[in-house]
Amino acid sequence: MSVSPRGPEHIGDPDRWGDTWGSGRYVAGGRCKSTARLEGKVVIITGANTGIGKETARDLARRGARVIVACRDTAKAEAAASEIRAETGNQQVIVKKLDLADTKSIREFAEQFLAEEKELHILINNAGVMLCPYSKTADGFETHLGVNHLGHFLLTFLLLERLKQSAPARIVNVSSLAHHVGRIRFHDLHGEKSYNRGLAYCHSKLANVLFTRELARRLQGTKVTANVLHPGSVHSDLVRHSLLMMWLWKLFSFFLKTPWEGAQTSIYCAVAEELNSVTGQYFSDCRPAYVSPRGRDDEAAKKLWSVSCELLGIQWD
Ligand SMILES: NC(=O)C1=CN([C@@H]2O[C@H](COP(=O)(O)OP(=O)(O)OC[C@H]3O[C@@H](n4cnc5c(N)ncnc54)[C@H](OP(=O)(O)O)[C@@H]3O)[C@@H](O)[C@H]2O)C=CC1
Numbered sequence: 664m665s666v667s668p669r670g671p672e673h674i675g676d677p678d679r680w681g682d683t684w685g686s687g688r689y690v691a692g693g694r695c696k697s698t699a700r701l702e703g704k705v706v707i708i709t710g711a712n713t714g715i716g717k718e719t720a721r722d723l724a725r726r727g728a729r730v731i732v733a734c735r736d737t738a739k740a741e742a743a744a745s746e747i748r749a750e751t752g753n754q755q756v757i758v759k760k761l762d763l764a765d766t767k768s769i770r771e772f773a774e775q776f777l778a779e780e781k782e783l784h785i786l787i788n789n790a791g792v793m794l795c796p797y798s799k800t801a802d803g804f805e806t807h808l809g810v811n812h813l814g815h816f817l818l819t820f821l822l823l824e825r826l827k828q829s830a831p832a833r834i835v836n837v838s839s840l841a842h843h844v845g846r847i848r849f850h851d852l853h854g855e856k857s858y859n860r861g862l863a864y865c866h867s868k869l870a871n872v873l874f875t876r877e878l879a880r881r882l883q884g885t886k887v888t889a890n891v892l893h894p895g896s897v898h899s900d901l902v903r904h905s906l907l908m909m910w911l912w913k914l915f916s917f918f919l920k921t922p923w924e925g926a927q928t929s930i931y932c933a934v935a936e937e938l939n940s941v942t943g944q945y946f947s948d949c950r951p952a953y954v955s956p957r958g959r960d961d962e963a964a965k966k967l968w969s970v971s972c973e974l975l976g977i978q979w980d
């Protein structure tokens with residue numbers, strides 16, 4: 664029987680396709696084959712109201728996890744959460760407000776989470792923005808760097824003790840192939856001297872890779888792993904700031920992954936048994952992938968770490 668990979672009725676069905684390579688469409692990419700169950704596990708997914716994050720939440724809810732949908736727009740998040748609750752039968756899909764463009768909101772989210780939840784087993788730093796016209800976050804950070812990197816850096820810092828207490832635990836950072844084009848412009852981190860919105864995205868995705876590398880190094884021996892991934896080119900709302908990209912995404916949608924396909928590597932990094940002790944790795948299509956030389960620069964990773972701490976006013980040794 665031939666079945667279309669598209670359409671919500673097929674989403675997350677682990678027996679849908681027989682092989683690792685998905686639907687037969689070349690672009691579908693790898694599929695997470697793990698049948699791991701997550702009853703009793705607590706997961707946070709940022710930006711889970713739509714796109715890759717929503718499909719990741721749906722899958723982990725289906726596996727029985729308690730899923731915290733951490734989003735800036737609670738109305739959109741509640742619509743996604745109630746759809747997931749209805750479809751999976753898992754009532755433990757909970758919406759919490761988190762605006763990564765505002766460190767006050769990040770601190771409030773973490774404070775409430777730590778007061779309400781005794782454990783945290785999986786943190787998926789998924790939310791992201793791309794191609795934003797020049798703008799700054801509430802704290803004066805360039806938006807791509809602020810949301811994609813600094814917001815998740817602070818969130819991880821605030822939740823790390825709870826992850827350590829709940830170990831084995833995993834941190835999954837969603838980066839991009841675009842990290843290959845990025846560089847960390849330490850002399851102009853906030854794009855005040857020059858700004859290109861495409862490059863700003865790439866720089867922030869390189870920051871995700873370097874953050875993961877340094878975090879994994881620091882977490883050696885804690886049973887908390889940190890991995891980073893490229894989800895593939897996915898038909899989602901990420902292109903919303905560019906009319907041209909919206910048009911291209913629509914026109915060439917057949918050559919892009921669906922959000923469900925795009926979520927497979929996040930799910931794989933979050934649950935696959937064979938990754939229990941794998942840390943500091945970069946994945947694409949549910950397998951290790953090539954990291955750019957700049958993404959392997961340990962000195963840059965250390966410098967970015969200390970600059971990020973300075974910008975956020977935190978001490979993270
Ligand atoms: N789509 C693709 O081709 C690729 C995507 N990626 C990465 O995958 C991740 C998910 O992207 P994708 O699903 O495609 O994109 P979407 O635009 O569909 O989803 C992005 C999510 O991030 C949320 N978000 C944006 N800004 C903030 C903020 N300030 N605070 C909290 N949440 C925020 C959005 O919320 P809201 O809906 O309210 O705006 C949304 O839930 C991103 O990190 C992206 O960089 C990487 C490579 C390719």
Ligand SMILES: CC1=C(/C=C/C(C)=C/C=C/C(C)=C/C=O)C(C)(C)CCC1
Nearest residue numbers: 838839840841895896911912915918919
């Ligand atoms: C070349 C080309 C395409 C591919 C674009 C790609 C591959 C974009 C990747 C974007 C990423 C990685 C974004 C997020 O991080 C289209 C638009 C399908 C069709 C037109 C020609």
